[in-house]
Amino acid sequence: MPARLKSKLTPLFILLALCLQTLAGCSKPQAADKAEPATITGAKAPQRIVSLAPSLTEMLFAIGAGDQLVGRTSACDWPAEAKKVPVAGSFGCPSLEVLASMNPDLVLDVDLADDQLAKKMAEMHIRREHIRCQDPEEIPGALRKIGKLTGHARQADSLATVIENGLAKYRKEADAKQHKTRIYLEIWNDPLWTGGRDSFVSRLIGYAGGHNIGDKVEKEYFQVSPEWVIRQNPDVIACMYMAKEVPAAEKVKGRPGWQGISAVRNDRVYDKFDNRLYLRPGPRILEGIAGMKKLIKSNEK
Numbered sequence: 331m332p333a334r335l336k337s338k339l340t341p342l343f344i345l346l347a348l349c350l351q352t353l354a355g356c357s358k359p360q361a362a363d364k365a366e367p368a369t370i371t372g373a374k375a376p377q378r379i380v381s382l383a384p385s386l387t388e389m390l391f392a393i394g395a396g397d398q399l400v401g402r403t404s405a406c407d408w409p410a411e412a413k414k415v416p417v418a419g420s421f422g423c424p425s426l427e428v429l430a431s432m433n434p435d436l437v438l439d440v441d442l443a444d445d446q447l448a449k450k451m452a453e454m455h456i457r458r459e460h461i462r463c464q465d466p467e468e469i470p471g472a473l474r475k476i477g478k479l480t481g482h483a484r485q486a487d488s489l490a491t492v493i494e495n496g497l498a499k500y501r502k503e504a505d506a507k508q509h510k511t512r513i514y515l516e517i518w519n520d521p522l523w524t525g526g527r528d529s530f531v532s533r534l535i536g537y538a539g540g541h542n543i544g545d546k547v548e549k550e551y552f553q554v555s556p557e558w559v560i561r562q563n564p565d566v567i568a569c570m571y572m573a574k575e576v577p578a579a580e581k582v583k584g585r586p587g588w589q590g591i592s593a594v595r596n597d598r599v600y601d602k603f604d605n606r607l608y609l610r611p612g613p614r615i616l617e618g619i620a621g622m623k624k625l626i627k628s629n630e631k
Contacts, residue, residue, distance in 0.1 A: 375481030376436035376457075380418050380429060383440040385463055387412050388612040389473055390438075392489060395480040401432045408606055426450055436479065440464070463611050466533050470494045473613065489613060496616040500537040500623070510541040511626045514564035514593065517609075518571055519578065522554045530611045531570075538622035540566075560587055566629050567593040569601040570608065577601055598629050 380401035381387040387406035390399055396411060401418035418424040418432060423443035429451075437458040442448055451458050459479060463472035470490035477486020504510075513535055517523040525531045525542060526549035532542040543562040544552070569578035578601035588594050607618035 378433055378435045380432055380434040380437045382422055382424055385610050385612040386438045386461055389476050392613040393477050393482040393485040395482050398480060430454060466497055466615055469611055469615055500619050504537055504539040507539045511629055512543050512565045513540045514543050514559055514567045516569045523551055524554055526550055526552050531608055534618055535622060537619045538626055540626045560591060563591055564593050567599040570603055570605050
């Protein structure tokens with residue numbers, strides 16, 4: 331993800347402001363995951379865990395390992411209990427000094443901002459596990475891996491199974507649809523950014539039975555022009571950020587030349603979303619799909 335964009339979007343979820351910081355990361359290639367960890371139980375489980383990604387923090391709490399968390403990133407804002415945990419740094423970019431002071435016995439990450447961080451942590455003898463979790467289908471596996479690492483394998487497997495079954499159900503329903511609502515997801519407004527084919531949110535829209543107009547581009551997130559959006563003529567526009575003065579939806583409707591877009595003409599421009607549900611590949615994925623599905627269904631009447 332471009333550094334310029336990351337600086338604009340401070341963690342809300344990633345607020346896009348919160349938005350993209352929580353999205354996924356820097357999109358840098360990661361080394362292949364290690365072999366599956368052996369299941370750990372009882373006193374052998376790590377008791378001083380530091381999470382370097384909001385999605386992982388959510389997973390830890392979801393499987394009952396929240397009490398083992400001693401450090402998080404400034405973007406880790408859910409559940410509410412997570413905010414009480416000391417901050418080790420920003421998303422994927424911890425302060426090594428602060429990290430060391432937390433004396434962690436396990437550090438979890440999905441995407442480090444600097445490849446040198448992994449090397450330095452190894453030199454400091456800090457145990458680190460990379461958790462691959464960028465697509466909806468990877469969430470169950472990520473949960474199971476974290477469950478094995480933290481001594482909560484049973485809880486993690488139960489939740490992972492629920493998510494797998496839910497994804498299968500939504501996929502079947504989506505595949506059966508003949509007409510799919512065309513959605514323009516505006517990640518940021520200055521400049522305009524949206525999600526491409528490789529983005530998590532595009533996959534989420536697909537599971538909800540919609541079509542992301544950004545799928546034409548094989549990127550995670552990319553900048554677009556107002557003219558590009560006009561040409562795509564989306565049925566729905568979803569603003570994934572908070573405007574400071576005039577509501578985002580109202581500003582979009584007032585843009586020059588946008589009055590002919592189907593979404594604007596039919597008053598189908600929306601804002602005030604909980605970005606964490608739609609941009610964060612975490613344990614609440616089914617809730618995010620349900621929310622997007624509800625939005626799509628309301629516009630098919």
